[in-house]
Amino acid sequence: MTTVTTSDGFELAVYSAGDEATRPTVVLVHGFPDDHTAWDGIVEHLAEDHHVVTYDTRGTGASGRPGRIADYRLDQLAADLRAVLDHADTGAGVHLVGHDWGSVQAWHLITGPQRDGILSFTSISGPCIDHIPGWVLRKARVRRFRDIVAMWKSPLYMGFFSIPLLAPVLARLGLIDPVIRLSLKVFERPEPLDPRPAGPSARRNAASIRIYAANVLPRLLRPVRGGTDVPVQVLTPGRDIFIPPVTQSDPHPDVGTIDIREVPGGHWAPTFNPGVVGDLVASWVARHRQEPVSRT
Numbered sequence: 001m002t003t004v005t006t007s008d009g010f011e012l013a014v015y016s017a018g019d020e021a022t023r024p025t026v027v028l029v030h031g032f033p034d035d036h037t038a039w040d041g042i043v044e045h046l047a048e049d050h051h052v053v054t055y056d057t058r059g060t061g062a063s064g065r066p067g068r069i070a071d072y073r074l075d076q077l078a079a080d081l082r083a084v085l086d087h088a089d090t091g092a093g094v095h096l097v098g099h100d101w102g103s104v105q106a107w108h109l110i111t112g113p114q115r116d117g118i119l120s121f122t123s124i125s126g127p128c129i130d131h132i133p134g135w136v137l138r139k140a141r142v143r144r145f146r147d148i149v150a151m152w153k154s155p156l157y158m159g160f161f162s163i164p165l166l167a168p169v170l171a172r173l174g175l176i177d178p179v180i181r182l183s184l185k186v187f188e189r190p191e192p193l194d195p196r197p198a199g200p201s202a203r204r205n206a207a208s209i210r211i212y213a214a215n216v217l218p219r220l221l222r223p224v225r226g227g228t229d230v231p232v233q234v235l236t237p238g239r240d241i242f243i244p245p246v247t248q249s250d251p252h253p254d255v256g257t258i259d260i261r262e263v264p265g266g267h268w269a270p271t272f273n274p275g276v277v278g279d280l281v282a283s284w285v286a287r288h289r290q291e292p293v294s295r296t
Contacts, residue, residue: 001062004055004087007079008071010064014055014084018047024095024119024285025051025088029081031100031126032161032211033176033202035061038099041274046282053088057102059208067207069164072214074129078109085117093119095285096230099270100126100242101211107131110232111225120288122233122281125243125267129215130225131252138250147246154242157183161212171206187241188266227254233284234260235277237269259284 003011015036026046028039036054043052056063058080059072066072085094096118098106103126110121111128127135139147161167161176170176180202202209232255236245251258261280265273 004083006083008076010058010066012055012058012080012084013062014053014087016051016053017043018051020051020090023049023051024289025053025090026095026097026285027053027085027088029098029102029106030057031102032208033205035205038271042270042278045274045278049282055084057208060205065207069210069214072210074105074108074215074219077105078112081105081109082114089117093117095120097122097281098126099124102126104129108225110228110230115228115230118230120231120284122235122284124235124270125237125240127243127248128225129219130223133220133223134252135250150244150246157242158212158216161209162216164213167209167212168206171202171209174203176202176209183241184266188239227252227256229256231257231288234258235263235280236260237265237267238262239266242267
């Protein structure tokens with residue numbers, strides 16, 4: 001483990017595996033309520049042929065835990081990710097993989113001005129929040145209201161987790177984890193495919209729940225992000241109850257290169273299907289091992 005200092009003075013715990021000198025670098029970004037260990041299966045799968053870097057995002061694991069909602073805004077989280085990428089990059093560029101909120105953070109970075117050096121991106125169960133209002137409008141124009149209704153569970157849990165003060169307290173008391181487990185039990189019938197990683201928990205990483213209050217409503221009301229020239233692969237678990245596959249099927253029209261694939265499993269497919277997800281990540285990386293885009 002090493003540490004990277006963020007632009008506002010917090011320490012991020014960064015972990016690496018594989019040959020840094022000769023292998024392509026892949027940076028994995030986890031979501032809520034996980035920490036870097038959610039990627040253990042993927043790391044083991046990729047490390048033989050790749051330099052793999054994971055880290056605990058702010059508020060989780062061994063990283064710093066700021067206490068203000070403003071400390072979890074996407075601009076700051078993308079700056080954290082940029083610092084990790086600069087630390088991990090050996091000069092040949094990096095490949096980015098994100099799950100859940102880790103994917104949201106990565107989208108925010110690759111659709112912004114500091115995406116230089118990113119050769120490819122694999123998004124799993126985490127869209128760009130700024131793209132959601134446009135997606136809803138496009139579906140409404142062609143009267144695909146069934147697709148819009150299919151995402152009804154997302155506003156419910158995201159709104160609940162966004163309640164200031166209350167959500168962090170409930171997380172610290174250990175009451176968010178049962179909500180997640182119950183949701184999986186009820187909606188991933190006949191039995192949950194991905195029950196939840198045993199280690200990380202909302203109780204342990206309670207500080208990071210502020211990511212919802214900091215971003216969900218503000219970004220939906222004032223979306224600013226557009227497209228990107230970074231090649232994007234979207235992996236959609238077929239039984240994801242939080243981010244349904246249909247919501248990933250119509251990407252932003254200005255995303256230049258995109259490949260959408262359904263994978264088996266539920267929301268935590270990277271943890272419970274590391275072979276399938278790891279193979280798709282490795283093949284995407286192999287297709288995009290060109291020279292990185294220079295800084296603009």
